[in-house]
Amino acid sequence: MKFGVVVFPGSNCDHDAYHVISKHVGQPVDFIWHKETDLSGFDAVIVPGGFSYGDYLRAGALARFSPVMKSVKDFAAEGKFVFGICNGFQILCESGLLPGALMRNAGLNFVCRHVNIRTENQYTPFTNELELGNVLSIPIAHAEGNYTCDDATYDLLEENNQIVFRYCDENGEITQESNPNGARANIAGICNQDRNVLGMMPHPERACEELLGSNDGRNIFRSLTNAIAAVEA
Amino acid sequence: MKANVYVTLKPSVLDPQGKAIHHSVELLGFQQIADIRQGKYFEIALDDSVNETEAGEVVERIARDVLANPVIEDYRIEIVK
Numbered sequence: 001m002k003f004g005v006v007v008f009p010g011s012n013c014d015h016d017a018y019h020v021i022s023k024h025v026g027q028p029v030d031f032i033w034h035k036e037t038d039l040s041g042f043d044a045v046i047v048p049g050g051f052s053y054g055d056y057l058r059a060g061a062l063a064r065f066s067p068v069m070k071s072v073k074d075f076a077a078e079g080k081f082v083f084g085i086c087n088g089f090q091i092l093c094e095s096g097l098l099p100g101a102l103m104r105n106a107g108l109n110f111v112c113r114h115v116n117i118r119t120e121n122q123y124t125p126f127t128n129e130l131e132l133g134n135v136l137s138i139p140i141a142h143a144e145g146n147y148t149c150d151d152a153t154y155d156l157l158e159e160n161n162q163i164v165f166r167y168c169d170e171n172g173e174i175t176q177e178s179n180p181n182g183a184r185a186n187i188a189g190i191c192n193q194d195r196n197v198l199g200m201m202p203h204p205e206r207a208c209e210e211l212l213g214s215n216d217g218r219n220i221f222r223s224l225t226n227a228i229a230a231v232e233a
Numbered sequence: 234m235k236a237n238v239y240v241t242l243k244p245s246v247l248d249p250q251g252k253a254i255h256h257s258v259e260l261l262g263f264q265q266i267a268d269i270r271q272g273k274y275f276e277i278a279l280d281d282s283v284n285e286t287e288a289g290e291v292v293e294r295i296a297r298d299v300l301a302n303p304v305i306e307d308y309r310i311e312i313v314k
Contacts, residue, residue, distance in 0.1 A: 093304075
């Protein structure tokens with residue numbers, strides 16, 4: 001089993017992801033420079049958070065044209081796992097691997113704090129360690145996390161059960177007050193129809209150590225490890 | 234040959250930045266403003282060898298594939314000689 005963490009100019013959560021995979025998930029992991037195109041040997045690719053290309057034009061818009069992204073698309077098409085976190089989620093949306101777009105936060109501010117998210121679909125490779133309704137405490141840190149899509153896309157997301165996480169209060173209630181950025185229907189994370197691509201704004205790699213205030217992120221990485229092991233078996 | 238490209242949020246998409254600017258303009262004393270929407274403007278210089286038809290096609294592709302995100306944005310192109 002091998003994880004890859006893509007590094008764009010401006011990525012800044014690449015080392016956090018690497019640290020969590022190697023130290024807490026205990027699996028081999030390599031960085032993948034954005035100019036590389038060979039993803040053979042990897043079972044899962046993490047597109048990490050940060051400010052790829054300085055967020056120029058739109059967050060994630062320029063990273064889409066990096067050579068590695070064509071390979072990431074092929075990788076996803078083969079059914080392998082792709083996990084976009086924060087800027088990675090923005091890049092996956094810009095690349096068309098996930099539907100919709102992430103706009104400027106409704107409150108205009110960069111929001112950096114722990115939020116609660118509710119598990120909306122436990123039947124994905126990223127959530128098999130969770131149960132429906134489980135509430136996770138995971139930090140966010142973004143200015144463009146306001147998920148938006150048209151009505152037709154939203155209906156499809158609902159119909160196919162592609163909404164994986166929603167912002168909620170500590171009791172798991174989906175409220176307007178618990179929505180940190182104005183995202184449509186409190187959406188914090190979605191997957192593709194085939195369930196092998198997940199994008200989420202919260203940072204589970206920053207919630208894998210008690211010292212950092214929460215361990216809840218480990219569930220997501222453990223789930224992914226289970227999923228890879230199931231494919232290998 | 235030059236092209237100007239204007240990228241604007243679709244009318245159905247909320248524009249919190251435009252709203253904040255509108256609010257500031259009102260604080261400045263302009264109460265008669267109905268709405269302000271923020272957008273992006275690009276000036277593209279093309280090689281002299283490119284004719285007007287080609288310029289239109291090239292800039293259309295650039296606007297659609299790079300400058301605008303069709304999920305949330307519209308664009309308008311002006312070819313300037």
